[in-house]
Amino acid sequence: MEQSKKNKRKIFNDPVLGFISISDDLLFDLLEHPYFQRLKRISQTGLSNYVYPGSTHTRFLHALGSTHLMQLALQVLKDKGVIISKEEERAVVTAILLHDIGHGPFSHALESTLMEGMHHEKVSITFMNLLNKEFNGELQLAIDIFLDQYPRKFFHQLISGQIDLDRLDYLRRDSFFTGVSEGNVNSERIITMMNVVNDELVIEAKGIYSIEKYLTSRLFMYWQVYFHKTSMTAEFYLIEALKRAKLLTKKGVDLPASGILKYFLNKSDYSNLTVEDINKFAQLDDSDILSALKIWQNHEDKILSILSKVIIQRNLPYSRITSQPISASELKKLQKKAADFYQVEDGSYFVHQNKLSIIAYEDEKDPIRLVLKNGTVIELQDMDNQVFIKDLKRKISRYHFCIPRGLESL
Template sequence: MTNKFKIINDPVHGFIKIPHEILFDVIEHPYFQRLRRISQTGLLNLIFPGATHTRFHHALGAMHLMFTALETLRLKGTEISKEEEKSAMLAILLHDIGHGPFSHALENMLMEDWHHEKLSLLLMNDLNKELDGELTMAIEMFQGKYHRKFFNQLISSQLDVDRLDYLKRDSFYTGVSEGNVNTQRIISMMNVADDKLVIDAKGIYSIENFLTARMFMYWQVYYHKTSALAEHLLVKILDRARTLVSEGKELKASDNLKYFLEKNKFVRATKEDIQRFTELDDNDIIQAMKFWTKSDDFILSYLCKCVIQRNFPKTMISSKPFEKDFVEDKIAKTNAFFNIENGAELVDEISRTLLPYNTEKQPIHLLPKNGEKFRLEDSENQILSAFINQPNTKYILSFPREI
């Protein structure tokens, strides 16, 4: 008999317990094991060398924080059954199982209009059949259909255990200390009122620190100009490859990647679609890019060399869109230097927008001792919340270094 109550040593949270056998079974499943080969932060390790962690690490960390959060809520008088505990942990464990290669970078590129959450749900339903309905409640919580709404907020909201883990984990692996939030303090301040997840009012500054830490991590790490460019290059490479394949060009790639490059429509995912998707990971994309550096197509070859040789295009960043004449001048110089006519393929304006705190979408509520909860931004004690509820956009222009 296998002992399924394992303890996992995690560099971020310490020892992680597996308190339910079904969690072990899911972790051992090939669908979940694939997450070991899916980068948590795309190509971020080309900018921050330590960022080599995976979706596997993150899913386990989020599961651990879910267990800690549920224990905290129990201590404060919220009744949570063992079945609910197990289901909430399963839901967060599987929340990212639908991620494709390099996580967000290639979202919708392999299967159009198939957001990773849609694919996660598809795979969860598939697993549920295999496990005789054990995931039914977890799927309800994941979709927000379970009658106790705070479970869904712990899984997906502006203050969920998913964000708590990835901020602390990404901060740890990138070495960017601004994202190192105090997860234990924030979780210890969690409570439930009117079936909604709230924060004890005395924890207001921990929450503001969390929101600002997330903002700094986005601008300093995820939306760093080179990070944004690397992600954009991946998308362009797959888009270019798909265009060439549609024109009848032969491109060397793994069977599974070739399948997705050749197939155009995924109205309803077939059994083969699912099987091939769950066999696809970062290695397929890296192998293909290595092949394509020698492609006869200049654009595809150039873009792949940028990534594989880490010879990125030059970038400029601005708080407003670049002048049209300035961009067209870069395109003209690119055409002249490489003696090509499609230089526009190598000159790109990328934009990134961040709304640090959305006061409309599931706002964070504080709970004072009198029990009358109120919104974070309405607190007389808030320092920053009223100033981080506006979107901010930055523009990045990339063009070949040769010009």
């Protein structure tokens, strides 16, 4: 008989943050759970590796890193006299560990495509509820904190806010693996500046420039990595390939794919998310999609074949990001040209325009608060010595456009 594991104290060697310790039995059991292990097979940054070859890190690594930063933050707050019970500490660390457990293949790239209209946070909370039943209610406080239903607001702010541990990890991690140094934030410095006033998260005023650097780094990462024209084009074609596959399946075409992927190709109504849906989703990862695309390259449906070849062979179309969009009528003309070019019935699979927008600092939705030496709390934008905040509050919008090569000059 196989002996049960007794050592639940583990240390992971993370290339970004160094040694990460797991010293709680519940955390270890959650790490070992198949729901969580799946994240090792989910790309953190979609198809960004089509532009930055080193960007092959996973959601698993990000979840571990966020957990480590949460442990550091809680220790900083306790050292400053913030009373945090063992139950609260375990719950908020559990919540950050599981905050992205609902991501599907290629993370945001295929969100709401495989399970139409389903945001990853809703899937995450569904996973958490199932785990809570499995672990006899031990995750209930973590769920309350995750949903911002716990009265001590700073716990939720550490998970989801303008300076949360999620962002402090993914900016630094994505910067490291892409090699884009502009995104490298000093997460430890920001964490040491954290404090709590009236159960809300604040930053000590002397950390103002670290905060401004963090906000500008996030802005640069969006335009240089997350909104990169080439990776966005690859992700658009990936989405279109899955949409085409779902349409063909609906028409009765039996596409070659794994049994798990076939389940999602055949189903379209997720208004009532079932336990079967979630358990099937827990078995789905990047490999199911890539394996199918490799096969679909040679499918008799020309649209599916072309889309699959573009992704697998990285034979990407022309793309650009501009400040002004092309008109709807012009877009339709170009889609018609693409249909004629490929001799297919629908060119909208190949010509695409999408609006991209980012606000580095949303002061109205979730203002960052600083605490002065005299204990006064002031919002970041009201500080006299801030440098970039007024510019960072401005919404920046651009338009991503892609079209098959050879048609871009038409």
